[in-house]
Amino acid sequence: MSSIPQNKDELINAIIFVSGRLLDDYRSIPDELSRTIAIEGNVKGTAISVCDTLAYLIGWGKLILKWYSLQSQGQSVDFPETGYKWNQLGLLAQSFQKDYKNWDYLSLQSEFTATTQDILLLLASLDNHALYGVAWYEKWTLGRMIQFNTSSPMKNVRIKVRRFKKINGIK
Secondary structure (H helix, E strand, O other): OOOOOOOHHHHHHHHHHHHHHHHHHHHHOOHHHOOOOOEEOOOOOOEEOHHHHHHHHHHHHHHHHHHHHHHHOOOOOOOOEOOEOHHHHHHHHHHHHHHOOOOOHHHHHHHHHHHHHHHHHHHHHOOHHHHHHOEEEOOEEHHHHHHHHOHHHHHHHHHHHHHHHHHOOOO
């Protein structure tokens, strides 16, 4: 399998694989370390917590679902999100962290799981042509837009979370 999913099955498998591994990593981190600011942030020169990484992934997952819902109803989508431009993704990430700052660690893990499941249900409802056969946003297919905002950031977050675990002596 290519590192970049090329079809529906590869995208589903990539999301299932990386989200499962990432959840295993999250579950191995004690709650008392979940708010420690020690992971490289999405804005240059910033640091975030393990909980913030979950908020980031949940936020992007929910945006994908919102984009699809709006477009499927014939409504316009304000990409990437109302009030943000594509060159402001770090600020958007910080808004996700703000949205979930009062959520406890276990609830964030549950919400990440639920959001990932919702995305997988969406994928299951679509055929390969809908995902990879037509441009969905500018030149990008829906499959690529989903990959850009699920499996790819999950892989990047997992690298950061595993580095955090290693520094903190967590197996």
